[in-house]
Amino acid sequence: xEDNLAxxxxxxxxxxxxxxSIHIPLKLLEMGCLPGNYVELVQVAPFQDPMYxxxxxTHLAIRKETAxxxxxxxxxxx
Amino acid sequence: xxKQINVALIGNPNTGKxxxxxxxxxxxxxxxxxxxxxxxxxxxxxxLPRGVKAHIIDLPGTYSLNASSLDENVVIELLLNKNDKDFxxxxxxxxxxxxxxxxxxxxxxxxxxxxxxxxxxxxxxxxDYKGISLDLNYLEERLKTKIALVSTRKKQGIxxxxxxxxxxxxxxxxxxxxxxxxxxxxxxxxxxxxxxxxLYKLWLVITQDVNFGxxxxxxIDAVTNFKTKSKADLKRLQQKETIxxxxxxxxxxxxxxxxxxxxxxxLRMQFDRIITHKIWGYLxxxxxxxxxxxxxxxxxxxxxDFIDKTFAxxxxxxxxxxPKGAFTNLLAEGVIPGLGGIIIFIPQIAFLFLFISVLExxxxxxxxxxxxxxxxxxxxxxxxxIVPLISGTACAIPAIMATRNIESWKERLITILVTPFxxxxxxxxxxxIIISLVIPEGRIFGLGYQALxxxxxxxxxxxxxIISAYILNRVLKIKSKTFFVVEMPNYKLPLIKNVxxxxxxxxxxxxxxxxxxxxxxxxxxxxxxxxxxxxxxxDAETITKKEYANQNLSAEELHQxxxxxxxxxxxxxxxxxxxxxxxxxxxxxWKIGIAIVSSFAAREVFVGTLATIYSVGSDxxxxxxxxxxxxxxxxxxxxxxNFASGISLLLFYAFAMQCMSTLAVVKKETNSWKWPALQLIxxxxxxxxxxxxxxxxxx
Amino acid sequence: MNPFIQNILAIxxxxxxxxxxxxxxxLKKKNSKKACGDDDCGCH
Numbered sequence: 001x002e003d004n005l006a007x008x009x010x011x012x013x014x015x016x017x018x019x020x021s022i023h024i025p026l027k028l029l030e031m032g033c034l035p036g037n038y039v040e041l042v043q044v045a046p047f048q049d050p051m052y053x054x055x056x057x058t059h060l061a062i063r064k065e066t067a068x069x070x071x072x073x074x075x076x077x078x
Numbered sequence: 079x080x081k082q083i084n085v086a087l088i089g090n091p092n093t094g095k096x097x098x099x100x101x102x103x104x105x106x107x108x109x110x111x112x113x114x115x116x117x118x119x120x121x122x123x124x125x126l127p128r129g130v131k132a133h134i135i136d137l138p139g140t141y142s143l144n145a146s147s148l149d150e151n152v153v154i155e156l157l158l159n160k161n162d163k164d165f166x167x168x169x170x171x172x173x174x175x176x177x178x179x180x181x182x183x184x185x186x187x188x189x190x191x192x193x194x195x196x197x198x199x200x201x202x203x204x205x206d207y208k209g210i211s212l213d214l215n216y217l218e219e220r221l222k223t224k225i226a227l228v229s230t231r232k233k234q235g236i237x238x239x240x241x242x243x244x245x246x247x248x249x250x251x252x253x254x255x256x257x258x259x260x261x262x263x264x265x266x267x268x269x270x271x272x273x274x275x276x277l278y279k280l281w282l283v284i285t286q287d288v289n290f291g292x293x294x295x296x297x298i299d300a301v302t303n304f305k306t307k308s309k310a311d312l313k314r315l316q317q318k319e320t321i322x323x324x325x326x327x328x329x330x331x332x333x334x335x336x337x338x339x340x341x342x343x344x345l346r347m348q349f350d351r352i353i354t355h356k357i358w359g360y361l362x363x364x365x366x367x368x369x370x371x372x373x374x375x376x377x378x379x380x381x382x383d384f385i386d387k388t389f390a391x392x393x394x395x396x397x398x399x400x401p402k403g404a405f406t407n408l409l410a411e412g413v414i415p416g417l418g419g420i421i422i423f424i425p426q427i428a429f430l431f432l433f434i435s436v437l438e439x440x441x442x443x444x445x446x447x448x449x450x451x452x453x454x455x456x457x458x459x460x461x462x463x464i465v466p467l468i469s470g471t472a473c474a475i476p477a478i479m480a481t482r483n484i485e486s487w488k489e490r491l492i493t494i495l496v497t498p499f500x501x502x503x504x505x506x507x508x509x510x511i512i513i514s515l516v517i518p519e520g521r522i523f524g525l526g527y528q529a530l531x532x533x534x535x536x537x538x539x540x541x542x543x544i545i546s547a548y549i550l551n552r553v554l555k556i557k558s559k560t561f562f563v564v565e566m567p568n569y570k571l572p573l574i575k576n577v578x579x580x581x582x583x584x585x586x587x588x589x590x591x592x593x594x595x596x597x598x599x600x601x602x603x604x605x606x607x608x609x610x611x612x613x614x615x616x617d618a619e620t621i622t623k624k625e626y627a628n629q630n631l632s633a634e635e636l637h638q639x640x641x642x643x644x645x646x647x648x649x650x651x652x653x654x655x656x657x658x659x660x661x662x663x664x665x666x667x668w669k670i671g672i673a674i675v676s677s678f679a680a681r682e683v684f685v686g687t688l689a690t691i692y693s694v695g696s697d698x699x700x701x702x703x704x705x706x707x708x709x710x711x712x713x714x715x716x717x718x719x720n721f722a723s724g725i726s727l728l729l730f731y732a733f734a735m736q737c738m739s740t741l742a743v744v745k746k747e748t749n750s751w752k753w754p755a756l757q758l759i760x761x762x763x764x765x766x767x768x769x770x771x772x773x774x775x776x777x
Numbered sequence: 778m779n780p781f782i783q784n785i786l787a788i789x790x791x792x793x794x795x796x797x798x799x800x801x802x803x804l805k806k807k808n809s810k811k812a813c814g815d816d817d818c819g820c821h
Contacts, residue, residue, distance in 0.1 A: 019317070020317065022313060025561040026142075026144055026316050027144070027563050028561075028563050029317055029321075030141050030142040030144065030180075030320055031141055031565065042351070042354075043350055043355070045354070045449060045451065046356050046452060047452055050448060050451050050452065050562065052350065052566060056179075057176075059346065059347075059567075060563060060566060061447070061451075061461075061566060063562045066562070066563075402780075403779075403783030403784070403787075404780070404783045404784050404786075405783040406783065594797065595801060597794075598793075598794035598795075599794075599798070601791060601793075602795060602798070
């Protein structure tokens with residue numbers, strides 16, 4: 001099911017499906033936010049914003065306004 | 079003279095690039111600015127085998143050559159300009175073994191510029207811990223380079239790096255990625271149009287909004303005409319390029335790197351669940367801040383008292399032991415108190431930078447950025463503004479320079495404008511001396527009134543910054559794209575060498591930067607206070623003697639009267655008198671007025687100025703504080719520094735924009751006189767009004 | 778040391794100090810880099 005990254009809950013995991021939105025800064029892609037990579041939500045600040053993510057081993061924080069443009073597919077823990 | 083090799087150190091932030099720089103150059107380094115902008119430029123000399131020397135530039139950390147901030151522009155400007163005197167003969171890309179994949183992105187970009195490149199894989203000591211093993215021969219072959227596996231913590235690999243630099247001519251300059259595979263048509267056209275140019279260089283010139291001031295203008299204009307694609311299309315191509323680079327890197331690392339996940343340990347996530355927690359996170363941050371302020375206050379009071387007393391003794395000694403004359407007086411009353419006024423700040427500045435650099439080195443600062451972003455955004459600031467605001471407690475100048483990594487211009491401008499409200503270390507001595515004069519020593523709930531007053535002053539500085547940010551956010555009509563991507567680096571034990579070098583650099587910068595100004599002003603002030611026009615000054619002795627002829631004054635008392643009469647009619651006295659009407663409603667006399675005026679060179683001059691003014695003509699060995707306590711208000715009587723005038727002075731210093739150097743930096747960073755002028759008028763006007771109200775209510 | 782030399786030394790110090798302050802604050806080298814005024818100078 002298609003979803004966006006802003007809807008990820010703490011402890012959930014997902015895989016990135018699409019980052020072609022013009023609203024996603026290039027820098028984010030360069031830091032490893034690319035289709036096919038796994039994402040885990042480490043922590044959220046109050047109001048779910050910003051979000052602290054672990055993308056394939058890179059730990060970074062982004063704002064919710066950016067996260068809604070990143071399309072994902074949630075996956076279950078094995 | 080032997081030939082120097084130009085070396086550029088390039089790497090992502092948090093890869094330990096600065097540690098490598100420190101390991102190569104030791105104390106053989108200097109920090110300056112790039113011309114026209116206040117991006118810090120660190121360069122140093124490294125001695126290589128066989129008498130060769132390398133000139134090493136530590137370029138600002140960047141994730142990619144696609145620049146998104148002023149810092150990063152510096153990197154690309156240098157690498158695209160072969161005519162720059164610093165253009166590297168060899169680039170050293172520093173990477174972190176734990177984040178090799180991401181770090182290699184920048185490496186492939188540099189390679190594609192066909193600059194000889196050495197790859198440093200840093201933090202090799204972490205490999206076992208993380209279960210990482212590398213096939214270096216394979217990596218060297220695929221990446222077409224030589225690799226130095228370095229651990230600055232264990233001092234390994236630096237010799238190999240040095241010998242690789244020495245033999246840089248043997249490095250391959252073949253590129254890694256063939257751009258034309260991304261969009262055949264577009265790039266073939268580009269190649270045909272500019273057959274002699276490097277394709278990747280052309281591509282960078284087309285996509286970057288960088289100021290290529292120094293590069294060849296004609297060349298660039300020609301390429302700019304080639305912007306046949308829309309911005310969105312170009313961006314899509316950049317996305318494809320990034321994906322393409324990662325495909326190459328993944329392919330290389332599949333065989334070159336093995337990670338044994340079972341033996342890998344990552345405590346970062348466990349730590350961060352607590353340190354960035356909604357409640358615990360803020361609590362920890364608050365406790366850390368409190369500890370820092372307490373420590374600065376406690377630890378520096380002993381050395382400061384010692385320095386104060388030492389200079390009082392030294393001044394007295396000079397006066398009695400050296401032959402009498404104008405120069406001896408200048409030394410004893412102008413130069414020595416002036417020097418004391420510089421050196422007395424060293425303990426505080428050193429401690430403050432010690433804490434700030436430990437917070438940054440350890441990786442904690444990024445967590446604070448994360449915690450504060452949402453709150454700061456309400457006030458038109460960014461989470462990244464918290465770093466300038468905290469460093470503003472040391473000095474507004476480096477703080478304003480630290481705003482460069484805020485990507486949104488509006489958030490950056492607001493941060494620059496409000497940072498001077500933060501209580502900087504230059505205000506601290508003014509606060510400390512006035513607090514000790516006018517605030518009683520009692521305690522409430524175990525906390526001293528004096529310490530509470532100090533904390534209150536820090537608090538109102540912070541509130542003033544936040545509230546004015548809120549107003550500016552409403553008032554300023556600037557459209558600006560914002561985006562916010564912050565890396566959360568792994569926690570690291572700060573390297574003592576790095577912290578020590580930072581503390582040393584900043585303290586040195588203060589002593590030799592602000593210090594020279596303070597010293598020069600003290601000398602000028604001494605002259606203005608020691609000489610005056612007309613008979614009123616020259617015949618001070620006869621006039622005073624006549625005036626007090628009937629009273630039975632001791633020789634000592636008479637001497638004092640003569641000295642103060644002289645001071646009143648000296649050049650500085652006359653100037654002070656002229657401005658007195660403006661400051662009398664605030665509870666100040668003309669001597670404080672002079673101190674305030676001279677504070678515009680630097681706030682910390684305040685104490686030094688009063689020290690110089692009060693010590694002219696005085697023979698006693700006295701500390702500055704005792705001299706100030708002895709001053710009498712000429713009109714109202716009673717001590718000049720009482721509760722009302724003291725509070726008024728504290729508030730004035732809390733809000734007024736009194737630092738020329740800060741104004742100069744703001745001018746530089748915003749490239750307009752409008753913003754510093756606005757700061758000067760609004761902040762100082764506000765300070766005057768608040769101080770006026772405080773004095774009139776309290777007196 | 779006679780007072781004359783003392784005066785010379787003192788005045789030299791004064792001239793040096795004033796000279797330093799003037800070069801520091803009034804003879805700033807002019808930088809004509811590109812303006813970064815109300816707009817965000819394309820640096821993002």
